[in-house]
Amino acid sequence: MHSITLLDEIRPHWVERVSHRLARGEDVRALFRKQLNEFMGFLRQAILTGDPAWMNSVIDQWIQSRTQSEIQRQDATLSPLLNHMLLATMELAREKLSGDDGLTLMSTLLPIYTHMINYTNQKESERHIEYISRELNRVRETLERLDRSKSDFIAVAAHELKTPLTLIEGYASMVREQLPPQLCDSHTMISLKGMDNGIRRLQEIINDMIDVSLIDNDMLQLNFQPVWLGQLLTMVGNELQTVVEERNLNLVVKEFKGSDEMTFADPERLYQVFRNLLTNAIKYTPDGGRITVDGRELPGFIEVTIADTGIGVDEADHDLIFEKFGRLGEVSLHSSGKTKFKGGGPGLGLPIAKGLVEAHGGTIWVESEGYDEQRCPGSTFHVLIPVLKETPDKKVSRLFSSLVTRDASTARASTPGS
Ligand code: ADP
Numbered sequence: 001m002h003s004i005t006l007l008d009e010i011r012p013h014w015v016e017r018v019s020h021r022l023a024r025g026e027d028v029r030a031l032f033r034k035q036l037n038e039f040m041g042f043l044r045q046a047i048l049t050g051d052p053a054w055m056n057s058v059i060d061q062w063i064q065s066r067t068q069s070e071i072q073r074q075d076a077t078l079s080p081l082l083n084h085m086l087l088a089t090m091e092l093a094r095e096k097l098s099g100d101d102g103l104t105l106m107s108t109l110l111p112i113y114t115h116m117i118n119y120t121n122q123k124e125s126e127r128h129i130e131y132i133s134r135e136l137n138r139v140r141e142t143l144e145r146l147d148r149s150k151s152d153f154i155a156v157a158a159h160e161l162k163t164p165l166t167l168i169e170g171y172a173s174m175v176r177e178q179l180p181p182q183l184c185d186s187h188t189m190i191s192l193k194g195m196d197n198g199i200r201r202l203q204e205i206i207n208d209m210i211d212v213s214l215i216d217n218d219m220l221q222l223n224f225q226p227v228w229l230g231q232l233l234t235m236v237g238n239e240l241q242t243v244v245e246e247r248n249l250n251l252v253v254k255e256f257k258g259s260d261e262m263t264f265a266d267p268e269r270l271y272q273v274f275r276n277l278l279t280n281a282i283k284y285t286p287d288g289g290r291i292t293v294d295g296r297e298l299p300g301f302i303e304v305t306i307a308d309t310g311i312g313v314d315e316a317d318h319d320l321i322f323e324k325f326g327r328l329g330e331v332s333l334h335s336s337g338k339t340k341f342k343g344g345g346p347g348l349g350l351p352i353a354k355g356l357v358e359a360h361g362g363t364i365w366v367e368s369e370g371y372d373e374q375r376c377p378g379s380t381f382h383v384l385i386p387v388l389k390e391t392p393d394k395k396v397s398r399l400f401s402s403l404v405t406r407d408a409s410t411a412r413a414s415t416p417g418s
Contacts, residue, residue, distance in 0.1 A: 003109075004044055006104060007044065007105060013096060014085075014088055015033055039085075042055055042058050056119055059120055079121070089106070093106055154213050158206050158213065168195075205346060215355030215359070216355075223266045225265070226262050226263075227262070229270070229304060232267060239275070247282060247287050248288050249290070251291045251292075252292050254294045259295060261302065263386075269356045274306070277381050280381075281308040284310040285308045290308070292307045300386060303385075304382070307380040308378050312369060312376065318367075323351060360385055
């Protein structure tokens, strides 16, 4: 007998059995019966044409009707339903048909059910991936919004703090100037010096906040001028020499190939980068340690390295420390000394350094075996600065044109064989 006739023979029993087993309540059962009858209609078409793809639209419809929370629970798939339907078919083929007819029907239906199960798995995975990427996008948007609010907060806070700080600074200098000489005892002078220090630290923090918001909002403007990195590094080293001695550290600023090469960059901003990196090296290296500033010339770039024998940075934090407020460790251990061992700041130094280096078209990264306060494996910060022989600012370029020509001929003269 033809499979269609056999299917029609068991159909009413099958609809009854499946709906009874899988649906609760008469209303739900009636609706489900309707769906099962539609399913049977497509199954007939699939048998008639020999094309199991006829079942795709029913599966699609069932998958589409699943709720968001069902998709979330990955276990709620259609496969158990299809298994139940196949099982009921096998039971009825045994109960209602002869052995041969049952075998004929099952051998026609099995490839169709296999197709349905494969198709279901594929479609459900696609739907789940869609759901996950939608969720990821949502999380990304939330994070971006949070980052924007963080950035807005920094900008507003910096602006709001700047005005009262200028007032305090003004009044402090008035007090100093108006103080009668007989009152200028050491006690008063110590208090005034303490105030000055506090004002300076606050100014540094506010300036850092302003820099972060300039970088975040792509508003940083570089003032390109001729720069010799070697000179810049020596200047930073000299500035920090007193602190280095106080902390009994050994700071060496080496000369390297390329350190005396002229490049266009923003000297103030690069000074800020290297000052930040050296201050960190001082801060995170125990007394008696060594800090070495070195570098090398690479095609189109100059690489500067600042290596210390300090506590090091955990591999998992190599990227994190360049994020805003990426300072590691406990806030309660925060020390206010800027160059004291492990004396933390607000965690803006490295993100600013990264923003400034990237604004120059360069890169910055850290290398360290890991964090260990006992063993002190040290860290090496690498800064790659592009060598620019022309400034992007055309007016400035004309101003320094003679310098560029002179630098080029000096370079030619010093090339072996020229
Ligand atoms: P902070 O103001 O906390 O120093 P930074 O942005 O300059 O902020 O640095 C972020 C974090 O990176 C620091 O809190 C510290 O944990 C780590 N770090 C920076 N430089 C070094 C270094 N030379 N050695 C070890 N850890 C460092």
